[in-house]
Amino acid sequence: MTISDITFLGLRSPLPTPAVFSWGSASERNVGLVRVRLDSGVEGWGETSVTFPLWSLEERAATVAALAPMFIGLPLDQQADISTAISAARTRTERLRSLWSPVGISAALGAIEMALWDAYGKSIEKPVWEILGGRQLAVPLYAVGFGGTPAETAAAAASALAEGFSNVKVRVGFGPEVDEELVRTVSKRIGGGLLVDANMGWSRAEASAMIDRFEPYDLGWLEEPLVRDDVAGYAELHERATMPIAAGENCYCEEELTALAGSGSVEVVMPDLARVGGLSAAIAGARAARGADLTYSTHHYASDIGFAAMLALCAVVGEPAPILRDVSPWPLRTELLSQPLQISPRRALPYEGPGLSPAPRMQVVEEYRTL
Template sequence: MKIQNIEFVGLRTPLPSPAVFSWGTAEERNVGLVRVVLSDGTEGWGETSVTFPLWSLEERAATVRGIAPLAVGSRLESTDDIARIASELIRSTNRLRLLWSATGISAAIGAIEMALWDAWGRVQGRPVWEILGGADTDIPLYAVGFGGSPAEVADTATGLLEGGYAAVKIRAGFDPEADVALIDAVSAVAGDRLYVDVNMGWTRLQASEMIPRLNPFGLGWLEEPLSRDDREGLRALRDLAEMPLAAGENCYSESELVALAESRLVEVLMPDLARVGGLGAAIAGARAARANNQGYSTHHYASDIGFAAMATMCAVVGNPRPILRDVSPWPIRSELLSEPLRIEHGVARPYAGAGLAPAPQPHIIEEHRVL
């Protein structure tokens, strides 16, 4: 059996209300999918990370179309072939990664690799987590994607925690006084079940000023306080922070993710399958974290195709910290799939059908497709 075709499918939908991050505001959201078709007609679907900027959808479409010919025609007869194809794509694009965009290329390869796993699971008639020796297990979730005044956010957090979510996460990296006021309000109801994500929004100086102010809140973790490449700055913060630090979602290669785990600069490693290069790279990073006595929490901020892949990874590696569940109003997240995922009362279980995730619904793709 061979890979017959690789196609990029780009969707875009308006948001009911803008999503605000320390690096910008999004009024629309993208979904970047890759469809692989095998020579026997089997399809597999993967997802890439195209949240922001909005034009990343066009960039990723061009990247997937550019590298797809390197994989089309390749043999797919075992799980080893998936790893081989992904490795060949990485090796074949090494110079291009240096000349242009390592991030976009890794994210494109990750979507292709996920689609290959999905297709292989369908060929075998088994869930991918089962093929990889994983277990059908409960996966705790934390909720993110809700806003309002500090009092409103605290009320929403209370409801989510009472509804079964293991934790809640809010975003910071804006005005320092507003950040502290929000954290104060939510920590009063969440305690150490509150995670704070700065989205790389602080300089070293800002972080050194803010962390002592946040230490008394006893946060569950502080996420991405600095730029992804500032390891020395992170090392300095490690001595300053009394709360666990989390990072890794913006690692764009297996080697970078594993190196972060082995540095022991964070207590929680956060692999993002749609960015780091796919399921295999994310599993390697999570296993490196566990080998270095760290926790891991997979990251995915897009549709439920990628979420299902994230749950598969957790079923294979086992014992994750709570993982991200976006609860913001965005109907396509779940409507895209032909059947709902197993998520109830703040707990997920891996997809029980063949492949990585339920197949997307053609009419939803048709309604929102822009590329």
Template structure:
């Protein structure tokens, strides 16, 4: 069996209301799918993270179709480890020129698709190929609450069975504190409240906000500082009892190792669609487990990548809550012909061959962006 083609499929859905995060507003949602086709009639699908910037879909198409595709056509798709190394060797120096995150995200989308092919070829779910014995029932935290009705939105998802919700901060300090207080009051003490600053703060502001948030008992404070500010994380840990979480913007084992070496964070958050796919994300999660840290897979994209993260959880023990985007972006789920099962705030890993999912091509083609 040989790889015949590698394609990037950009999807876009306009948002009725802009989605505001600490690092900018999203007026539409981008999703980036990767399709790897073989001469045996087996195709694999993966996902690469293209949330920010808005033009990431243009870069990613070129990187995958002009950069990675020539390396892969004619190769054996079942040689997943060898092809991962080939892509990394060819692109590691190039990443210095335009960004390690872009490079590893591109490799990640292809890698997930290759694992999908391998699972289909062997008739096994990916988690079994990665060493897992059974599908996971992964507890989720709801993120993307309605900012106009934050407390009511949080309560609504708790009523649906979620035992954890996340509040985005990094805007106005007084409003952020009031929002966390309102959500804590709405969900009560039995539900976990997570807080995400999206790298909005310098160290002084992070210290100030951590102190102000302490009374509301956050389960974690996520990315209060730039991902690269390792010394800042080390210092912040000495000034707060709130557990720190980070890792979605650490793109390989080396990045994750440097972050863990600070002894500052409690929860590591690898994203398979950013950190080199399932191959590298599995190694990152194994690193966390070996050092005694729980990991919490990050994924802010379509349910293709969500399925990949569920296979990761099923393969590597030590997972904590997993992100579930609940913001109004129905394309996220409708790209699949059959939705992933979410019951009582938990997601079930698909058990079919490969990722165990099937694209809804009618929906995909209707939302495809021609680049």
């Protein structure tokens, strides 16, 4: 078999209520898909991270189009062909990554790699996690995506826990008083274990002050208090934090992710395979975390095509900490797949069909497609 075509499909849909982060808000959400076609007629699908900024959808379309010719005509007869093709593309773009955008290139290559694995698994009629020596397991979930006032968020968080989610997570980074009121209100309602995500919204001084403010609330973890590349800052916070520190979703290559796992500055490593360069890079990061006696919690904030790939990662690496399940209202998340994944609040199961995930519903793709 050879690779005959690689196509980017960009989808965009409105949100019923805006999603709010420390860096701003969004009233629409993107889905960036990559389709690989083999000369045998088999198709594979991958997903790239284009949640923000909104114009990243247009950037990623151009990046995938530029990378695609590097893969056309290459063989896909054995699993080693995937790593060979991705490695060659990384080598050819190494200088460009330094000159331009490691984010765009890694996220685009990650989607292509996922699509290649999906096509290969479908061509030999096996789940990718089984090909890679994984085992079926029940993956615990935490819920994120709550909005409204602190009291409304607390009520929604309590309901999510009652439904069976292992934990809940809230976003902060909107000012010390606002952040502490939210954490205090939700923690009072649910007890300890609240997960808190600052989305890289603080300076070192601000993060240090917020650690002190949050100390009484027995947090499950504090996620991304600093920008992703402030390694020294994370080490400083780790020395004085009373709660676990989590980071890694915004690492954009395998080397960066494994270095974080070995840095001694976090307790939870969070590989995002739609950003870090694909399934293999994310697996390497998760294994590095386990090898350093840390835990890992995979990250994916887009559609269930990428979520299925994330579950395959867990099946290969082994027991994770609870992983992210977005519960905010956004129908495209689940409507995109031709058959639903096995997901409940208590756990999610890796896809048992061939490849990484069910194929998308093309009617839905075309309904929301903008590129």
